[in-house]
Amino acid sequence: MTCTTLYGGWVHPTRSIGTLQVDITYLSYGESQAVSEDQQDLGSFSSYELSPSASVGFRFLPNLGVGLTVKYVRIDLAPADLLQDQGGSGSGTGSSWAFDFGGLYRTDRLRVGAAVTNLGPDITFIDARAERPAARALRVGGMYDFYRNEAAEIRGGLEIEQSMVRWSAIRSTTSAPSSCTRAPSPCAPAT
Numbered sequence: 001m002t003c004t005t006l007y008g009g010w011v012h013p014t015r016s017i018g019t020l021q022v023d024i025t026y027l028s029y030g031e032s033q034a035v036s037e038d039q040q041d042l043g044s045f046s047s048y049e050l051s052p053s054a055s056v057g058f059r060f061l062p063n064l065g066v067g068l069t070v071k072y073v074r075i076d077l078a079p080a081d082l083l084q085d086q087g088g089s090g091s092g093t094g095s096s097w098a099f100d101f102g103g104l105y106r107t108d109r110l111r112v113g114a115a116v117t118n119l120g121p122d123i124t125f126i127d128a129r130a131e132r133p134a135a136r137a138l139r140v141g142g143m144y145d146f147y148r149n150e151a152a153e154i155r156g157g158l159e160i161e162q163s164m165v166r167w168s169a170i171r172s173t174t175s176a177p178s179s180c181t182r183a184p185s186p187c188a189p190a191t
């Protein structure tokens with residue numbers, strides 16, 4: 001299986017409202033093989049994620065910048081005809097929207113930033129029991145310039161990321177659809 005990520009964006013600084021950005025991210029999980037409960041080959045299908053977004057960032061105080069991103073997320077895991085449950089509802093496609101908020105404090109040698117990402121409603125596949133939260137996270141980081149001259153710079157930095165999702169509660173209350181078995185994706189993080 002081959003995973004492909006494509007990204008494109010455009011940034012435009014303005015004098016009145018700050019810096020504007022629009023971008024789009026596409027992640028293809030490649031082709032997967034569908035197998036029925038009795039191990040019959042149901043053919044192959046492709047899975048992907050797509051997320052366009054728009055952002056604005058501006059100087060709030062002389063040393064403090066803030067930013068906001070609004071994004072749409074669409075995840076297409078499998079065709080609906082492979083995932084129909086007993087009642088015939090649901091699909092392998094889910095979508096949602098999310099916000100990111102962040103700030104950056106800067107001095108001559110120090111930079112400290114923080115961001116909260118993917119705040120928004122959960123993504124629903126199949127039915128409400130198969131709801132999945134976006135990968136909400138808090139990121140905090142800093143960097144200090146220890147030495148600078150025309151020829152070289154020495155900097156040190158640290159970044160910490162904390163998930164804001166309780167994955168153990170999600171795993172214990174949901175189960176995989178029974179009408180389609182999909183091999184684990186080499187692109188997906190290990191669980």
